[in-house]
Amino acid sequence: MGSLNARTIGIGMVGHAFMGTAHSLGWRNARSFFAPPLLPRLTALAGRDRTAATATAERFDWSEVVTDWRDLIARDDIGLIDICAPGDTHAEIAVAALAAGKHVLCEKPLANSVAEAEAMAAAAAAARENGVRSMVGFTYRRVPAVALARRLVREGRVGELRHVRARYLQDWLTDPAAPLTWRLRRERAGSGALGDIGAHAVDLAQYLTGEDVTGVAAVTGTFVRERPLPDGGTGTVTVDDTAAFLGRMTGGALATFEATRCATGRKNALRIELNGTLGSLAFDFEDMNVLQFHDATADASVRGFTRIQVTEPEHPYIAAWWPPGHGLGYEHAFAHQAADLLTAVATGDDPEPSFDDGLRVQRVLAAVEESAAAGSAWTGIPGAAARTGTPDTEGKP
Amino acid sequence: MGSLNARTIGIGMVGHAFMGTAHSLGWRNARSFFAPPLLPRLTALAGRDRTAATATAERFDWSEVVTDWRDLIARDDIGLIDICAPGDTHAEIAVAALAAGKHVLCEKPLANSVAEAEAMAAAAAAARENGVRSMVGFTYRRVPAVALARRLVREGRVGELRHVRARYLQDWLTDPAAPLTWRLRRERAGSGALGDIGAHAVDLAQYLTGEDVTGVAAVTGTFVRERPLPDGGTGTVTVDDTAAFLGRMTGGALATFEATRCATGRKNALRIELNGTLGSLAFDFEDMNVLQFHDATADASVRGFTRIQVTEPEHPYIAAWWPPGHGLGYEHAFAHQAADLLTAVATGDDPEPSFDDGLRVQRVLAAVEESAAAGSAWTGIPGAAARTGTPDTEGKP
Amino acid sequence: MGSLNARTIGIGMVGHAFMGTAHSLGWRNARSFFAPPLLPRLTALAGRDRTAATATAERFDWSEVVTDWRDLIARDDIGLIDICAPGDTHAEIAVAALAAGKHVLCEKPLANSVAEAEAMAAAAAAARENGVRSMVGFTYRRVPAVALARRLVREGRVGELRHVRARYLQDWLTDPAAPLTWRLRRERAGSGALGDIGAHAVDLAQYLTGEDVTGVAAVTGTFVRERPLPDGGTGTVTVDDTAAFLGRMTGGALATFEATRCATGRKNALRIELNGTLGSLAFDFEDMNVLQFHDATADASVRGFTRIQVTEPEHPYIAAWWPPGHGLGYEHAFAHQAADLLTAVATGDDPEPSFDDGLRVQRVLAAVEESAAAGSAWTGIPGAAARTGTPDTEGKP
């Protein structure tokens, strides 16, 4: 059964593991809960490991499995390429897909290097001229509590920004026996905690504030260098497992960042706090249905952080789901992402976050590595909006 | 695409609104995430309002829509009837389905009266002889944090039970302008907050402790008697909007219960706390991925309530979903329910909660209304396990 | 050193243990932080155990120790009798002191029976004609967060009251090896958890709402009947260790109460929540510097419970203490109590809570015991304000 007259678009997805599962569910639920103007067909899934790819395809009713992503791009019945493979593949696939006139959704980080990201952003800009859309998968932007935070910032409820405090804490590398996967090898993953989870912290900081990180001073580190290989023996970890950096936002606010996989007991603590002259906002993904808001303009005797349960119909995305107090989970943001992208493709609007947004994050990550390699020296972000803010900084040029 | 050799079962669902949506998603996700030995086919959905039913059917790929639930029971390609319609329909549908040899999943409360519930439990017992399974939809049992709590009780980590503190707080009737829906009419809903949400609190108390409520002293009330009708004019609310009662568990523990739709600011606060001689457990659905556990046998200087994020592979149901710290939402328990029921049907085990469990809850609800009508006089629960516990109670026969 | 011209009043305190310590500190800090118009002199402390009394006296600079409280009343240099002895002594001491024209501060519960409490209230009324003041020590009223809650209720920010949820949870009797002290003997303590801690929950409910409890349905119990005596052997516990009851407030709101010493892991959890048509308030003494306030009139997208840190100069009592965010502790409410009483004595105003307030609590406690002894039958509170509210209650006369 289906709406006979609804327009549809064929999706070709590259990858079938963690992100492949989340995206599959996202496409499916976008259709069931958001009635986008363009309905997704799960046309084909590409995976080098046919057996594993087939398993995912069966779980989510992908019509076909291929082993070469190029086959997806070659097909006329596929209009959108969804890239869920490791970071070292993003640039090649995305550039080829865009050149072929396919809309592209690409997982984050956009690429493993600034050069790749620049090429991708250029390809996206060129394709845009032909009505082709592209989006990078900073999915956390579409957690309702985060989207609400952005709305409150836009409405001016934080005022002039003073501080950003962003961190992404996990603990799965605390154990020295955790195996050496592709995520711990530079040639596949680009970087470690920095690119995998730090990228989310940077994107959220830039998204929520509407400002750029203009410079950083950084330290990175790897606490455990040798780890067991999945097939026996040990191998060398070639990426960071922790990164911490100071930053300055366009408007002068002071930002602190931390990304680590060694924060024992913190499982998926993507946290961000904004402090401004009129209010503050705080979010923690481990309590993902909640946004904390401090309204500094409220009556002094009842001022405090309000624990907003972001499950009301007035909140972003919620009307499509359940009654108040019935929380959402991790996967729901993928449905929001899919629905928003399908709508953008249908309406011809530019979806966000764009490849340019992904490039901006990539430049911050590169500056972090550069600063860390240079004794934490302050390192400006090329192309970041010029600093215009008021703070008088001691010791910053 | 699908597993060619997998056994399947046709589902016929009655209802298409809130619960119909949740169950549709449950069946779909059970297949995608739990690979049950028996795969569900979404064969047909029954709804008196064909337009509305068709809309739900299209969202979730139900193959067909019918307007009379009897048509579902008559079909050979349907093996399981899923009842998501209001409580006044449960008994008739369930008894007919069971008599026809269909497995049944029935939303809670099991029925609108003890007599109906008894008839249903009898029908379930008779059908069981023929290998027919039945289950009542106390879905909250399958929230991973709740299932973990049950496991800890079974392991003896709470010790001898002293207190149960169960409440279900909502606030959507605080506003006198909230409309008069079928949920506020006794002839459709049976009771108000008591049967709709109080039933969950009672079931959780009995499930988590493994004991029965043996008697109650109760008060019920309706704060707003006249409400606007959806089509204009006003009508009379004929059910409670709040109920509070004291209870005694089989083992002697003292229990307190409250169900209300007037707890301003509490959206879906299904909360339960158990205190025992060795430990305590606390759960709040508004923070559904968390279980609080106090281990009274721990070293005195580090004792306290531990906030367990129930998102680890060691926790019930979690291995099928996401990595640690990536929380689940309201709907996931419906997938767990569907998967467990499909497994039970396939293996021939008795699923839980049974119609007998539903009947036990119904008897408590009836005793609550009886006590409230009798000046809160202590009212025993017929058939509840005889009290065997140690506490010396003052003023209780 | 001291203010030469300040008026002073001699205090005679009866008792020297837990409450004696807290009151001593209260008098001392009232002087240091609140500059009351009448300064307390710690003239004499009465204790039957001279050694123990002397120890307390030395710690807090009481000028003298006596072993008979009558000696305090006989002295001209003592103007205020502070009763910190067990409940069975309250009536005799207070009535004698009031008759002798001494102002009286009496620990709670006011007495061990309604009859005693009535006699005390009558004595207070008579003494009042002669300018003598009396106050009962429901100290929690003067925790700043509680006083702020009262202010918000008075300002109408809760609206029409629907629910009161009051409980006082402790766990020191969970252990069957906890010894049999005077608090577990009816002849000394009057009752157990009910009178010792339940009294606070009842007083807070009546104080915060400005309404009376008009009736109750109750259960009480004693989980451990035999306990070791401090000096060896075992003895029988003759009071409850747990009590739970339902109640109705004057305006019709439904109230639930619980007091227990068997709530494993809850150390001093005096909790109260009010739900009204315009807002809700929640307090937990284990987080005593915080008041939770839900403003139902706020913009829907930012509504939630606000965690007010009650440490601002705009909050009750706080300006006398520390800067924002520097929390107070348990003992501070005793300084507030002492300061307010000294001010009332100096100005001739009636201090609160009065002996009448204490009597109102006593009547609720008596009704609880009566209801518990009568199978939880609804038991009206004699003299409670007639019920005037709107709720239509099912099953309540």
Place this chain on the structure above:
Amino acid sequence: MGSLNARTIGIGMVGHAFMGTAHSLGWRNARSFFAPPLLPRLTALAGRDRTAATATAERFDWSEVVTDWRDLIARDDIGLIDICAPGDTHAEIAVAALAAGKHVLCEKPLANSVAEAEAMAAAAAAARENGVRSMVGFTYRRVPAVALARRLVREGRVGELRHVRARYLQDWLTDPAAPLTWRLRRERAGSGALGDIGAHAVDLAQYLTGEDVTGVAAVTGTFVRERPLPDGGTGTVTVDDTAAFLGRMTGGALATFEATRCATGRKNALRIELNGTLGSLAFDFEDMNVLQFHDATADASVRGFTRIQVTEPEHPYIAAWWPPGHGLGYEHAFAHQAADLLTAVATGDDPEPSFDDGLRVQRVLAAVEESAAAGSAWTGIPGAAARTGTPDTEGKP
């Protein structure tokens, strides 16, 4: 009244404002609650403003007021000088007092410069040879939850340290109308948020871990440069109002620090978290009676952060105060500090934190300012213990 045979020591306190009040209360309560082997006599208080000093003296029974601190040192009946005056006075007073053989308690930060702090540490070392004791007032070490955290680290329950996350957030400078006090002038205060509150964060990090900060990369800033003077007109803020820095601990753990007076809604949020291979600890002064402990060695299914209410007799300092669940407040740590110092003087042990501890903090603060002035360049801490740890750091020498 007093213990006839108790040994006493005369205290001479310099300062009478916020810290003068807290210390006065500390001396008084140390005597009442801890029965130290040496009892304090509040002999004399020195303040340039005799009226204000006299007011404080009267509140806390100081026997005498002088206007020149040298008069305190000259007296034979004073054995201990307690320095509560602004930072620019510390060195002169402390060195003179130590030279005169007086024990010294000096508020933090120890001094306004490393040079002064070195002189003070040298003076303390010389005086120590003569049995003279000195202590710096990092009072937060003696909050029971912090002392418990230290005990757990010592017991090895955190394991090998990976991360320190320390911040001290306030918001009283968010408002541009907040006046220009001495705390905002470099010549009096030395630095701003960095020295006043950041010093506490640094000390806690070093104290709890038992390690040194060995280097930093820093940014400081001042968001509001011109502020109203108390007497009219405006003046220039010459200190930072915010500072953030990265650091490395002796053992290789990565540390992040932040101190700010512009974190809207955060009132006194001194927070520290330690992550190690075996466990994590987290503390927030705004919830000061609580320590969060994650035991990574616990059974996987019940692992999480345990909210330890640090109010049990097994916890540091608590046995002297109230029953479980009856929290302490800000001032209690000053009583602990006084009691511990009096005990150390009596027993001849070296009290902690020492002037050397204060100097170590001072060196970190100086390195922060140096790094901030040098474009965040990594700046080693002279004399910090050589780095010995395992982490392989990218971009750190």
